Amino acid sequence: MKNYRLNPEEPQIMHIDLNSAFASAEQQAWPALRGRPMGVTNRISRECCVIAASYEAKALGIKVGVRRSEAMALCPSFILLETDPSKYTHMYQGLLRIMKDYSSNIKMKSIDEGVLDFHGMQPAMRGRSLQDIGYEIKQRVYAELGDHMRINVGIGPNRFLAKMAAGWHKPDGLDTLDHRNVIDFYKSIQLEDITGIAEAFGARLRAHGIYTPMQFLEANDELLRRRVFKSIHGLHWSNRLRGYEVDDYKTNLGMVGRQWVLSKASNNDDWLRSCLHFLVETVGMKLRYRNVEARGVCVWVSFSSGGGWSDKRMHKASFYANGDIWEKASRLFDRRPKHMVVRMMGVYLYQLTPSTRSQLGLLDDVAKKDDLTKAMDEINDFWGSFTLFSADTLTGTKNVKQKIPFGGTEYFDLLLKRA
């Protein structure tokens, strides 16, 4: 048999994924919706997108990203609800609580999936296999989160294979991928079925004669490193596919931002400025929540006719107050081509450093500004976010809805403080 240099280690990583998390949570909460094709979206509008679909909806071809109009054409009785962050956070916290009972080394990858690392946990496992623990966790999710909630469990020697295993038999699956069966698994899937290989990477691999997962596995390391990925990522992929760990790293906070798809495309300057100002206030809130300050600010827009515009600027002194961020962002925003109709816009802050709010500045009355910001944050913390906000953001407050964070789980507490 050919030597693929697979990792022979016994699997110690478990990936847990809540099935159709948001849609399942809604069906759990509303028994009248069980067994019906339904989904959730951030804000219901004519052309809004489905951000989670129930299994009944998926069976009809209504998947994540499908527009409401398309969904209604596929199924006229399709039900669409708006997202309810507190419900999903409750599910997230419940899943986290269960996972913490099995390993001290866990990491939530997003609101609905997490990884347990069992290295060094053998004494606590008391002789049980990871498969036994996986079935027990499934049972606990059913009992503690709700009898409509289901999870997929994947077990593997690294995070990548554990995640692939979790997606093998959906819904409600439990699979193990290791050196014993991974070759047969690769033979049964397509290139784009691999986690992390989407259309663009697939095209790049095909351009170098790699058409299948098996060809990807057999590809020369140098080819992957020098020609396909043109970086160390080529070697990372080689190791990842073989079951060696390359994804266990910590990321630093690089930027804090917010983007928004406009409910209706517009080039009305007052309206756009108010919405951007609102985005700036949410970003300022996130910045202070993470106890950091920024030196760089970037504003960007996408046009409905295609293309976009962006501008950014680094400043000598760091800033954290809403007024300072807005002053810098609005100056950039004024430079955009104002005749263009905007479809989407965003603002992000970068060059983040730990907060030095206690230090005195030379030019401004820093203490006064700091007291004002602190007082506003305390009022909003007590009475709910956006109890107190700039009058200029009134339009934005009405139009921009707080979204569910898909990637990170850092801002749940902040998200829940809305009055």
Place this chain on the structure above:
Amino acid sequence: MNPTIEINERVDVVAVYKKRGDIATLCEPYLMRWHGREIKFTELALRHPTVAGKRMIHVFHLSDAANSYRLEFDAERLTWTLISMIPERPR
């Protein structure tokens, strides 16, 4: 379509306090009086906390075997509010 019917009305509620296993005593609405009708709940589908500023709100999703209801208990004001409902056969 969104079948949710927004109500937002204060209601009278009879609640029971159950001891479920080793978990702390759980408050569970048993019956609700709304517009002169008495609705007896048959299923507690989901209970979760949320906040309105610093006020703790307990959200209860319940069913009477036909319709589904969202009730909220304000732990500071000690009030029950029927927030919304979804009929068995959504409109």
